[in-house]
Amino acid sequence: MAESSDVLKAVDEDRKYVIQATIVRIMKARKTMKNQALSKRSFQQISQRFAPKIPDIKKAIETLLEKEYIERVDGSKDTFAYVA
Template identity: 80%
Template sequence: MCGGADIEKIRVNLNQPIKAEVKAESSEVLKTVDDDRKYVIQTTIVRIMKARKTMKNQPLIQEVISQISRRFIPKIPDIKKAIEMLSEKEYIERMDGDTFAYVA
């Protein structure tokens, strides 16, 4: 066995991440980003409502989109969920029809 010609060399690259770990990591990052975006949408709504006191639904959504669009493009259903959540937390309240008022 001194010749070494019969021995096959196997290379193992230890620096490559395992695919399952990459998938778990990327889904965790996406969940964190989604959570962060929800908070950004909520804080933007509160900031707008604090300044304006009352506002109709559609102009509120448009204002949120225009303020956040520099960071990311928010989805309208996410904005509507954030409005409902803030309503449940009693930061804003629905007045007549589609008008909201700042409470807190």
């Protein structure tokens, strides 16, 4: 029983990184993007591997903001820019 919960934790952790990597890849190509479009695009790309949850994508965006991979565009609360 403990093994299966460890496996689920590992899978969740891996998925978190897949989501973050996908978002960074999209942002690197696009430079700036609106939140809705970024979430939708991420969802489409990640869906080819597994069914992502919208809150997980939102959390990944927040994490990337904290890590300063992306930033909010000044004067716009729902647009992000890629930080090189």
